[in-house]
Amino acid sequence: GNSVTQMEGPVTLSEEAFLTINCTYTATGYPSLFWYVQYPGEGLQLLLKATKADDKGSNKGFEATYRKETTSFHLEKGSVQVSDSAVYFCALSETGFQKLVFGTGTRLLVSP
Amino acid sequence: GAVVSQHPSRVICKSGTSVKIECRSLDFQATTMFWYRQFPKQSLMLMATSNEGSKATYEQGVEKDKFLINHASLTLSTLTVTSAHPEDSSFYICSARSWGGSSYNSPLHFGNGTRLTVT
Numbered sequence: 001g002n003s004v005t006q007m008e009g010p011v012t013l014s015e016e017a018f019l020t021i022n023c024t025y026t027a028t029g030y031p032s033l034f035w036y037v038q039y040p041g042e043g044l045q046l047l048l049k050a051t052k053a054d055d056k057g058s059n060k061g062f063e064a065t066y067r068k069e070t071t072s073f074h075l076e077k078g079s080v081q082v083s084d085s086a087v088y089f090c091a092l093s094e095t096g097f098q099k100l101v102f103g104t105g106t107r108l109l110v111s112p
Numbered sequence: 113g114a115v116v117s118q119h120p121s122r123v124i125c126k127s128g129t130s131v132k133i134e135c136r137s138l139d140f141q142a143t144t145m146f147w148y149r150q151f152p153k154q155s156l157m158l159m160a161t162s163n164e165g166s167k168a169t170y171e172q173g174v175e176k177d178k179f180l181i182n183h184a185s186l187t188l189s190t191l192t193v194t195s196a197h198p199e200d201s202s203f204y205i206c207s208a209r210s211w212g213g214s215s216y217n218s219p220l221h222f223g224n225g226t227r228l229t230v231t
Contacts, residue, residue, distance in 0.1 A: 004155070036222075041224065043222035043223050043224040043225065044207070044220075045222070046220075099146070100156075100158070100220065101158075102148075102155040102156040103155055104153065104154055105155065105156075
């Protein structure tokens with residue numbers, strides 16, 4: 001079946017450090033890929049998405065490229081801020097399906 | 113942006129009692145709502161898909177008689193955990209897709225979740 005694997009957290013960084021959160025997936029078809037973010041006390045919010053191979057999703061300084069050859073969708077940001085501290089979820093959705101399959105989430109802690 | 117309100121945010125109940133969780137779309141109509149649960153250090157697992165005016169579709173392994181879902185209007189879905197037991201303690205999250213949203217391109221809007229503790 002479909003699955004998403006994320007690196008375990010927490011990821012602890014200092015402000016302005018470079019961020020990478022790894023995400024790989026297994027899918028039978030051609031899924032769309034998403035990164036969701038959950039700030040403390042809030043619901044999940046869509047951060048970015050990519051719907052086909054080689055697409056790059058970007059938002060708020062975060063980027064992720066859909067790599068079909070490595071079945072990966074790693075999240076990156078060049079310079080993190082304290083306000084980026086949150087839990088980040090990688091997810092996929094198969095073409096024609098409504099359901100999202102999530103990874104376990106990775107907590108990011110950014111210190112000043 | 114679209115807001116999904118989930119209530120309560122936390123609930124503690126005794127074993128054997130039932131608990132109702134509400135999920136409301138505040139500024140859009142949601143024909144489809146999804147219910148997830150999350151155990152500590154595990155991913156969000158889809159429990160069921162709720163379509164307005166029809167029966168919910170449950171994922172394999174989810175007991176439909178235990179987790180009753182009602183989606184009576186375009187803005188409200190409820191999840192009732194019946195005869196709750198300690199193993200039902202979890203984090204329950206609802207999400208909604210707005211009317212007309214395509215099946216995989218439009219984002220889901222999530223509630224803040226409900227932490228259920230059964231003693």
